[in-house]
Amino acid sequence: MSEPADLVVVGAGPAGMAAAATALAGGLRVALLDSGTALGGQYWRHPPEHARAAVPTDDLHHGLDRYRALCGALAAHRTAGRLDLRLGHHAWSAVREGDGFAVHAVDRREAPPETAVVLRAARLLVATGAYDRQLPFPGWDLPGVLTAGGMQALLKGSGVAAGSRVALGGTGPFLLPVAAGLAARGVEVVAVCEAAHPRAWLRHPGPLLRNPDKWAEGAGYAATLVRHRVPVRPRTAIVAAEGDERVTSVRIASLAPDGSPRPGTERRVQVDAVGVGWGFAPQLDLLVPLGASLTDSADGNAVVAVDRGQRTTVPGLYAAGETCGVGGAALAVNEGRLAAASVLADARATPVPANRRLTALRSAVDRQRAFARAMALAHPVPPAWSSWLTDETVVCRCEEVTAGAIRTARADGAPDHRQIKQLTRAGMGWCQGRMCGPAVHCLTARRRAYEPAERLVATPVTLGALADLDEDPQVSAAPPVPATSAVTADSSETDKECP
Amino acid sequence: MSEIVVDGEPLPYAEGQTVAAALVAAGRVAWRTTRVGHRPRGVFCGIGVCFDCLVTVDGARGQRACLVPARPGMTVTTLEDDDE
Ligand SMILES: Cc1cc2nc3c(=O)[nH]c(=O)nc-3n(C[C@H](O)[C@H](O)[C@H](O)COP(=O)(O)OP(=O)(O)OC[C@H]3O[C@@H](n4cnc5c(N)ncnc54)[C@H](O)[C@@H]3O)c2cc1C
Ligand code: FES
Numbered sequence: 145m146s147e148p149a150d151l152v153v154v155g156a157g158p159a160g161m162a163a164a165a166t167a168l169a170g171g172l173r174v175a176l177l178d179s180g181t182a183l184g185g186q187y188w189r190h191p192p193e194h195a196r197a198a199v200p201t202d203d204l205h206h207g208l209d210r211y212r213a214l215c216g217a218l219a220a221h222r223t224a225g226r227l228d229l230r231l232g233h234h235a236w237s238a239v240r241e242g243d244g245f246a247v248h249a250v251d252r253r254e255a256p257p258e259t260a261v262v263l264r265a266a267r268l269l270v271a272t273g274a275y276d277r278q279l280p281f282p283g284w285d286l287p288g289v290l291t292a293g294g295m296q297a298l299l300k301g302s303g304v305a306a307g308s309r310v311a312l313g314g315t316g317p318f319l320l321p322v323a324a325g326l327a328a329r330g331v332e333v334v335a336v337c338e339a340a341h342p343r344a345w346l347r348h349p350g351p352l353l354r355n356p357d358k359w360a361e362g363a364g365y366a367a368t369l370v371r372h373r374v375p376v377r378p379r380t381a382i383v384a385a386e387g388d389e390r391v392t393s394v395r396i397a398s399l400a401p402d403g404s405p406r407p408g409t410e411r412r413v414q415v416d417a418v419g420v421g422w423g424f425a426p427q428l429d430l431l432v433p434l435g436a437s438l439t440d441s442a443d444g445n446a447v448v449a450v451d452r453g454q455r456t457t458v459p460g461l462y463a464a465g466e467t468c469g470v471g472g473a474a475l476a477v478n479e480g481r482l483a484a485a486s487v488l489a490d491a492r493a494t495p496v497p498a499n500r501r502l503t504a505l506r507s508a509v510d511r512q513r514a515f516a517r518a519m520a521l522a523h524p525v526p527p528a529w530s531s532w533l534t535d536e537t538v539v540c541r542c543e544e545v546t547a548g549a550i551r552t553a554r555a556d557g558a559p560d561h562r563q564i565k566q567l568t569r570a571g572m573g574w575c576q577g578r579m580c581g582p583a584v585h586c587l588t589a590r591r592r593a594y595e596p597a598e599r600l601v602a603t604p605v606t607l608g609a610l611a612d613l614d615e616d617p618q619v620s621a622a623p624p625v626p627a628t629s630a631v632t633a634d635s636s637e638t639d640k641e642c643p
Numbered sequence: 644m645s646e647i648v649v650d651g652e653p654l655p656y657a658e659g660q661t662v663a664a665a666l667v668a669a670g671r672v673a674w675r676t677t678r679v680g681h682r683p684r685g686v687f688c689g690i691g692v693c694f695d696c697l698v699t700v701d702g703a704r705g706q707r708a709c710l711v712p713a714r715p716g717m718t719v720t721t722l723e724d725d726d727e
Contacts, residue, residue: 179691181712186690192712195659255711256703275692287673287685294689297709302664303657306672306686389683390672417672541687541695544679574694579687603691604705 149175149228151487152247152265154235154430157185158473159465160271161214162480163487167269168221170488175263176218177230177249179603182301183215185273185465186293187473189300192231199303204325206361207473233261236601238268238430244460247430250609260605260612267460267487270431270448271480274424274466277445277582279314279525280539280547281532283385283394284420292322292421305331307417311394313337313382314421315523320365320376322419327372334413336369337380337396339403339422340523348518355515357474382420383410383532391418403526422525424470425582425594429602431467434458440593441469443520444582452506454483455490462487471516478509530587539587540580542573550587560589562597571597647717656713663689663696663708666721674698674708674721 151167153160156178164176178185181192188211191199202208221227232253239246245268250258276291283289290298290306292314298304299322309332312319323336345352352359369376377396383405384395393414397405423443431448432438436456439449447469454462464483465476482505533539535548545568553567561577561584564570570584571577577584577597585594644655647665656665663686666674673683675697687695689709696708699720708719 179710191659195657198658199660252710256700256706275690276688285682285684285687287683290686291688291693294687294709297689298664298667298686302660302668304660304664304668306667538680538682541684541693544677544682574697575692578692 147173149173149263149265150491151175151267151269151484152177152245152263153269153271154178154238154247155185155271155273155465156180156183156229156231157271157273157465157476158187159273159476159480159483160185160269161211161218162477163269163271163462163464163484164227164480165214165217165221166481166484167487168226169217170484172488172491173226173228174221175228175230175265177233177235177247177263179232179234179252181232183218183231184211186297187476189297191301191303201300201303204300204328206321206364210477228263230261230263234603235430236603236605238270238434240434240458244268250603250605258606258609260609267462267491269462269464269483269487270467271463271465271476271483272427272430272467273476274426274470275578276421277423277425277525278420278579279422279529279583279586280537280580281382281384281420282534282537283387283391285538285541286385286387286391287389288387288391288416289385289418289420292319292419293424295417295419296322296325299325299329305329306419307415308332309334309415310417310419311335311337311382311396311413311415312419313339313380313394313396314423315339315525316421316423317362317519317523318421318423319419320362320369322421323374323376324365324368327368327374333369333372333374334415335380335396336374336376337382338376338378339381339399339526339529341379341401342522344522345518348521351511351514351518354511358472358515381405381526381529381532382418385418386412391415394418399526400528402528404528404531423520423523424466425578425596426467426470428467428596429599431456431461431463432596432598433600434461436461436463438593438595441520442517443470443523444525444586444590444594445470446593446595453486453489454479455486460490469513469516470520471512475509475512475516478505478512481505482509525586527590539583540568540570540573540577542575542579543569543571545570545580547587550584554588558588560592561585561594564588565597645713645715647713647715647719649719650721654719660713661709662698662700662706662711662713662717662719665713666708676722
């Protein structure tokens with residue numbers, strides 16, 4: 145695409161794909177970038193296009209018709225020169241520049257070597273999704289213990305099962321497709337430990353009744369699990385993982401309503417892999433530094449605040465999908481469309497789309513958000529989860545900070561995860577608190593929504609890639625560069641070596 | 644099936660798989676040790692967020708195995724402490 149884009153979309157999951165397709169259909173030129181090697185994000189994660197025959201994973205997917213339709217629309221616009229599609233590009237920073245935005249990315253298609261790329265447009269749409277929310281427990285850093293999403297990513301993206309005898313644990317309906325996918329590939333799923341009780345859903349019957357498609361999807365997974373004799377155990381948790389060089393067993397306990405293990409219910413189950421997930425935490429790295437306001441969502445996360453048309457509080461900046469709150473792929477698609485409709489209206493590229501369609505889209509989003517809220521309330525982080533921790537349990541995997549150290553810092557008066565970071569280094573390592581942040585927050589300030597730390601760069605960038613930048617007023621704003629070959633976010637605060 | 648070279652040994656993979664997926668498919672769950680406790684680590688988040696899966700690829704250190712697509716002849720070195 146030779147002419148500059150009118151809109152940059154970061155993230156090509158359900159939200160970003162739908163947004164790009166709608167904006168293109170409305171006549172805009174779009175640049176769409178994603179760090180992954182294929183379109184689809186997490187829900188429609190696929191091997192790269194050229195490898196689909198070598199690694200067939202279509203049988204693990206839902207809603208592939210919609211995915212194919214979106215892929216087809218994007219391909220047609222790409223051929224017509226209106227879509228600048230950048231797979232294998234990781235955006236590390238987005239900044240205001242004049243009336244628009246500059247998105248700084250590294251092209252990693254030939255990784256490890258990487259090159260710097262800048263994409264500019266008057267408008268920016270961030271659809272960067274979410275990652276698994278984790279709660280630590282003794283042994284959770286043993287090899288073979290994965291996030292539930294990580295297991296799903298290996299399965300859908302590479303056709304690989306993480307083990308042959310697997311236990312899953314955590315909370316939320318997402319555990320079911322992971323279990324169903326593993327079972328369909330011949331894995332023995334010995335238990336799905338769901339900390340909540342299904343009864344909790346009955347407190348919010350309205351959203352359930354108004355979202356029958358969600359139940360149909362759930363019933364499909366349930367049927368698969370019954371067929372493969374996978375036991376789903378409500379109000380149960382994996383409270384410890386055991387093993388030496390890798391996980392060999394888990395300890396499973398029944399939970400009291402507050403989430404504390406019921407004495408005498410604990411039992412040991414042999415496994416060779418474990419998947420855990422406590423919902424998701426939105427990926428706000430590009431939005432927070434741009435100054436977009438955040439708001440509380442019902443699930444304990446702060447999410448980016450958007451109006452009825454997916455506009456953030458920053459003019460020209462839009463958001464869609466799980467950055468605005470975790471609610472599944474169907475909601476993400478509708479939010480993407482709605483965001484693009486706002487971009488079109490604001491850019492006045494076309495007449496404002498017919499009101500009736502927009503109203504229908506809004507009411508679908510409202511209905512699906514109500515469902516997401518009911519889901520969050522039915523699958524909370526159990527208040528007493530920290531009773532599973534021993535003082536020796538590693539909480540920050542990168543810096544190996546223990547629960548004992550965090551408890552001491554809290555007793556010394558640290559009010560939140562930021563202060564804990566100063567005192568203990570939890571959140572200062574490679575992942576920049578993405579893994580331990582929500583848990584450390586729950587251990588200190590659980591009455592507030594979790595707001596991630598502001599990160600100056602969203603991915604480590606090599607000095608070589610930075611040096612490639614021909615003209616870049618923003619590079620000087622990057623953190624002081626350590627003597628090695630890359631910068632990581634917050635490297636000003638850490639003495640950690642970089643890649 | 645093509646091959647990458649992991650610590651000097653050939654490791655087969657299917658086209659499209661990541662380095663992490665190739666290692667897991669071969670039954671390897673740990674390929675790194677941590678700096679302080681020398682704890683074994685492998686893939687955890689699977690999507691590039693946790694940095695547990697670090698390897699050296701073609702001489703470039705600190706690469707996330709779960710993000711790097713395997714390519715024929717690619718050399719991967721494991722088992723380095725993460726601050727080496
Ligand atoms: C690992 C994982 C697996 C999941 N699997 C399922 C599943 O099987 N079924 C299900 O119902 N739900 C699943 N989910 C839930 C899922 O988040 C949503 O339902 C859905 O995919 C959300 O769509 P989205 O477009 O908002 O975000 P996503 O699908 O997460 O898409 C966001 C995209 O943005 C890209 N991205 C993020 N940051 C950057 C950056 N800085 N630069 C460039 N690109 C970037 C990512 O690579 C990703 O492709 C999963 C979530 C996770 C974390
Ligand atoms: S497994 Fe988390 S970064 Fe690779």
